[in-house]
Amino acid sequence: MKKKIRVSSKDVAREAGVSQATVSYVLNNVEHVKIRPETRQAVWDAVKKLNYSPSHIARGMKLKRSMSVGVITDRSVTNYNFMKTLQGIKEGLARFNYTITLLFNTQEETFHSEIISYYNSNRLDGFIFAFAAVEDYIRNDLNLKGVPYLIIDSHVSGQSGGGCEVGTDHLIHIPGLAALFKERGISRMAYVGPLLRHREDPKPRAYKEAVKINHLVDCGSYLCSFDDDEIRKMVHDLLMSPKRPQGILAGNPRFGFHTLRVAAELGLRIPGDLLAASLGTSAFHDFCYPPMTAVELPLFDMGYTGAEMLVDIMQDKDVDRIRILPSEIVLRGSL
Amino acid sequence: MKKKIRVSSKDVAREAGVSQATVSYVLNNVEHVKIRPETRQAVWDAVKKLNYSPSHIARGMKLKRSMSVGVITDRSVTNYNFMKTLQGIKEGLARFNYTITLLFNTQEETFHSEIISYYNSNRLDGFIFAFAAVEDYIRNDLNLKGVPYLIIDSHVSGQSGGGCEVGTDHLIHIPGLAALFKERGISRMAYVGPLLRHREDPKPRAYKEAVKINHLVDCGSYLCSFDDDEIRKMVHDLLMSPKRPQGILAGNPRFGFHTLRVAAELGLRIPGDLLAASLGTSAFHDFCYPPMTAVELPLFDMGYTGAEMLVDIMQDKDVDRIRILPSEIVLRGSL
DNA sequence: GTGAAAGCGCTAACAT
DNA sequence: ATGTTAGCGCTTTCAC
Numbered sequence: 001m002k003k004k005i006r007v008s009s010k011d012v013a014r015e016a017g018v019s020q021a022t023v024s025y026v027l028n029n030v031e032h033v034k035i036r037p038e039t040r041q042a043v044w045d046a047v048k049k050l051n052y053s054p055s056h057i058a059r060g061m062k063l064k065r066s067m068s069v070g071v072i073t074d075r076s077v078t079n080y081n082f083m084k085t086l087q088g089i090k091e092g093l094a095r096f097n098y099t100i101t102l103l104f105n106t107q108e109e110t111f112h113s114e115i116i117s118y119y120n121s122n123r124l125d126g127f128i129f130a131f132a133a134v135e136d137y138i139r140n141d142l143n144l145k146g147v148p149y150l151i152i153d154s155h156v157s158g159q160s161g162g163g164c165e166v167g168t169d170h171l172i173h174i175p176g177l178a179a180l181f182k183e184r185g186i187s188r189m190a191y192v193g194p195l196l197r198h199r200e201d202p203k204p205r206a207y208k209e210a211v212k213i214n215h216l217v218d219c220g221s222y223l224c225s226f227d228d229d230e231i232r233k234m235v236h237d238l239l240m241s242p243k244r245p246q247g248i249l250a251g252n253p254r255f256g257f258h259t260l261r262v263a264a265e266l267g268l269r270i271p272g273d274l275l276a277a278s279l280g281t282s283a284f285h286d287f288c289y290p291p292m293t294a295v296e297l298p299l300f301d302m303g304y305t306g307a308e309m310l311v312d313i314m315q316d317k318d319v320d321r322i323r324i325l326p327s328e329i330v331l332r333g334s335l
Numbered sequence: 336m337k338k339k340i341r342v343s344s345k346d347v348a349r350e351a352g353v354s355q356a357t358v359s360y361v362l363n364n365v366e367h368v369k370i371r372p373e374t375r376q377a378v379w380d381a382v383k384k385l386n387y388s389p390s391h392i393a394r395g396m397k398l399k400r401s402m403s404v405g406v407i408t409d410r411s412v413t414n415y416n417f418m419k420t421l422q423g424i425k426e427g428l429a430r431f432n433y434t435i436t437l438l439f440n441t442q443e444e445t446f447h448s449e450i451i452s453y454y455n456s457n458r459l460d461g462f463i464f465a466f467a468a469v470e471d472y473i474r475n476d477l478n479l480k481g482v483p484y485l486i487i488d489s490h491v492s493g494q495s496g497g498g499c500e501v502g503t504d505h506l507i508h509i510p511g512l513a514a515l516f517k518e519r520g521i522s523r524m525a526y527v528g529p530l531l532r533h534r535e536d537p538k539p540r541a542y543k544e545a546v547k548i549n550h551l552v553d554c555g556s557y558l559c560s561f562d563d564d565e566i567r568k569m570v571h572d573l574l575m576s577p578k579r580p581q582g583i584l585a586g587n588p589r590f591g592f593h594t595l596r597v598a599a600e601l602g603l604r605i606p607g608d609l610l611a612a613s614l615g616t617s618a619f620h621d622f623c624y625p626p627m628t629a630v631e632l633p634l635f636d637m638g639y640t641g642a643e644m645l646v647d648i649m650q651d652k653d654v655d656r657i658r659i660l661p662s663e664i665v666l667r668g669s670l
Numbered sequence: 671g672t673g674a675a676a677g678c679g680c681t682a683a684c685a686t
Numbered sequence: 687a688t689g690t691t692a693g694c695g696c697t698t699t700c701a702c
């Protein structure tokens with residue numbers, strides 16, 4: 001390991017024959033401070049010559065900001081296109097010279113204080129909860145302490161006390177999906193999806209209304225945990241039941257894939273014997289057979305937009321507390 | 336936004352009736368410095384009372400370390416179980432109080448200097464390239480400048496000049512997979528997989544040898560880019576050709592899924608008409624139909640182990656430069 | 671066993 | 687238009 005020889009702004013100042021302050025003014029392009037072009041040039045020359053890069057830490061110390069935000073996601077989000085959102089956040093933050101520090105929601109008691117402590121110790125300037133279950137008491141505490149944070153999820157909770165939220169309009173596509181099922185000539189529908197712990201899931205209700213509007217027969221909403229075996233058993237029982245639905249709406253991609261798989265195992269052909277569609281985005285929608293018709297979320301933009309909103313909050317600017325992004329139905333082959 | 340009132344170690348010192356130095360000694364549990372238990376207690380009491388958390392930035396400034404490492408991954412890795420590796424890295428680093436800063440490989444000219452600049456400005460203490468294409472000139476430069484870094488990939492490059500590598504033994508399972516194909520009673524095999532740009536891919540060669548050892552007929556190795564349409568066209572042509580293989584080994588999960596999908600489109604039944612297996616881990620291996628037999632990688636451990644190795648490097652400890660982790664064949668239904 | 675004091679490298683208010 | 691200087695909050699050497 002090579003010893004690191006630090007070049008400081010002092011060195012640059014000496015080399016350029018100016019003061020440290022001038023170096024700082026030039027490098028930071030400070031407004032209301034006029035520097036003669038030749039001085040400016042001299043500074044840049046010295047910077048180049050000495051290969052100087054300002055110590056980010058020293059700067060942060062002065063400014064009391066780390067220029068990094070913590071992005072929190074659930075442990076279980078190990079799949080799907082979540083990385084897309086991360087990319088959006090990264091690019092959104094990069095424009096303001098912020099970086100992403102990745103955190104995982106451990107669901108442990110300590111996690112909450114971990115966040116607060118990251119914030120108090122100036123290690124992180126703000127937080128983005130991306131598809132993570134945020135319990136109310138945590139939100140309340142963050143609000144209370146004035147910690148800047150933002151929540152990214154498929155739909156907004158609405159009760160954004162102090163934080164901001166980025167969501168999508170995916171619920172409005174559910175009636176449209178139901179209409180598609182209807183158009184394909186079927187009548188019996190069912191919904192399968194996750195059982196949420198930390199908040200109410202608006203999807204089953206939206207489904208129920210959409211079924212009613214389209215005069216379809218509702219075979220029921222079936223909810224269970226994210227456990228793969230449990231999902232498959234639930235779908236299996238549903239497809240084997242006497243009131244077997246002809247169309248299934250899956251609350252998220254995972255439930256959709258298992259529906260496809262179980263149907264295949266039972267020898268049901270899609271879209272011949274069964275129609276299916278899912279809510280949410282996944283790379284696998286294009287890989288599976290048949291490819292899955294789904295309501296796709298603007299994952300990248302959700303991250304990008306969220307990042308910008310958080311930066312605004314961190315800079316004490318006034319911003320919309322809620323932003324809804326457009327989603328769209330993408331027809332593939334399962335419906 | 337609430338104004339942040341910082342409590343400094345000075346405040347704690349005053350409250351506890353000791354000096355700032357003592358506070359530092361107590362909080363950092365400095366060896367060879369003996370503190371009377373009652374003094375120690377007084378400090379902790381004051382810390383609790385004032386709800387003090389040390390400024391991470393000030394500490395970093397003194398120590399010239401940011402306690403964060405940059406994790407670089409390719410833009411294209413938006414799917415699969417990559418998050419598992421990230422979790423492993425996160426947990427591995429957390430033990431040493433390091434955090435993850437997420438970076439994406441932009442493949443642009445500027446990216447290289449971005450890394451160097453993060454390092455030079457003390458913003459990041461080291462780097463982990465996780466399933467990212469690292470070009471040789473970058474590695475050389477990092478070696479030259481003594482930048483601590485580590486590469487995580489399914490197999491090691493071997494030429495780890497200055498950096499360290501974590502890989503797997505997945506190549507040794509290829510003959511075993513070939514033997515399984517043989518056992519199932521087929522004779523004609525083919526390999527489909529990605530065309531790598533930045534390094535040689537050892538998989539096609541391992542495949543060729545495995546085929547020979549098992550006395551199977553090699554219908555050839557077919558390589559193309561990661562483009563979905565291109566992959567499907569390639570697989571389609573292969574399955575329609577007169578020398579259609581009875582078994583296909585996919586170089587990675589994506590190629591495996593497209594093989595499944597194209598086969599289904601052509602009405603080929605798996606495992607009846609065609610056998611398939613893939614190299615690598617994906618959550619979809621369990622979702623698709625039939626579930627995919629594959630060589631699974633220890634994604635979490637690769638991250639966890641890699642994190643520990645990098646910490647050792649950053650602390651100038653002597654470490655193995657290469658670590659190979661065990662992978663395993665998981666039988667599902669496609670073979 | 672504990673304290674005083676010197677910085678780390680930067681920014682910004684104030685002076686010139 | 688540029689320089690002087692006083693910290694930011696911590697660690698650590700050296701005194702006592």
